[in-house]
Amino acid sequence: MTQANADPIVTFQKWFQEAESQESTLPEAAALATITPDGFPRVRVVLIKSFSSSGFDFFTNYKSQKALDIEHLPRASLGFHWKSMERQIRIDGSIRQLESTLSDRYWSMRPRGSQIAAWASDQSCPIETREVLNERFEIMRNRFPEGPIPRPDFWGGYRLIPQQIEFWQGQMNRLHDRLVFTRTDSGHWNRQRVQP
Numbered sequence: 001m002t003q004a005n006a007d008p009i010v011t012f013q014k015w016f017q018e019a020e021s022q023e024s025t026l027p028e029a030a031a032l033a034t035i036t037p038d039g040f041p042r043v044r045v046v047l048i049k050s051f052s053s054s055g056f057d058f059f060t061n062y063k064s065q066k067a068l069d070i071e072h073l074p075r076a077s078l079g080f081h082w083k084s085m086e087r088q089i090r091i092d093g094s095i096r097q098l099e100s101t102l103s104d105r106y107w108s109m110r111p112r113g114s115q116i117a118a119w120a121s122d123q124s125c126p127i128e129t130r131e132v133l134n135e136r137f138e139i140m141r142n143r144f145p146e147g148p149i150p151r152p153d154f155w156g157g158y159r160l161i162p163q164q165i166e167f168w169q170g171q172m173n174r175l176h177d178r179l180v181f182t183r184t185d186s187g188h189w190n191r192q193r194v195q196p
């Protein structure tokens with residue numbers, strides 16, 4: 001990685017395309033870290049469904065644990081790891097809800113079963129048994145027997161707006177490459193190489 005584009009989104013796009021062709025599964029999966037209201041970091045995997053210079057988008061339940069974290073402190077960190085290419089990307093920034101039109105658009109593309117599951121699940125809340133969860137799924141399946149299923153108001157997207165993006169490329173002798181891009185107030189990206 002001696003050469004990298006001055007725009008980290010261009011480099012992200014290139015690496016992502018390479019990951020799509022080389023990784024065996026889910027190149028779009030990334031660890032998402034948030035901070036709990038009592039100040040602890042918390043991480044889980046989400047799927048990044050789209051990205052652009054405006055940010056990195058994922059979809060979830062707006063009442064989930066992560067959503068509560070984000071509501072309390074709208075900052076997050078994303079970590080991609082593409083094992084086959086010995087690559088890692090970290091993206092840190094602020095986070096906000098996506099416009100409802102974008103959430104509607106993605107919702108309408110989801111398989112019907114996933115839509116019913118979203119209606120059936122109070123994500124991150126306890127439930128007595130698996131059977132109760134299955135019953136809730138059946139109730140929702142009966143509630144929406146046919147036709148388009150509306151998007152629940154408790155489900156939609158978030159956008160992580162990058163402030164810093166680090167590209168990590170594994171190299172021989174663990175003398176890895178690390179390039180860190182930091183966005184300035186004027187919107188330009190400063191680039192810095194850091195030690196492995």
Ligand SMILES: Cc1cc2nc3c(=O)[nH]c(=O)nc-3n(C[C@H](O)[C@H](O)[C@H](O)COP(=O)(O)O)c2cc1C
Pocket residue numbers: 026029043044045046047048058059060061064065066067123124
């Ligand atoms: C590969 C993979 C992809 C996932 N994608 C999503 C996702 O896009 N959105 C989501 O809400 N949960 C996703 N999950 C589940 C989350 O990791 C997590 O369990 C869930 O969102 C609840 O997290 P929370 O309680 O911290 O809010 C995914 C899990 C895995 C393993």
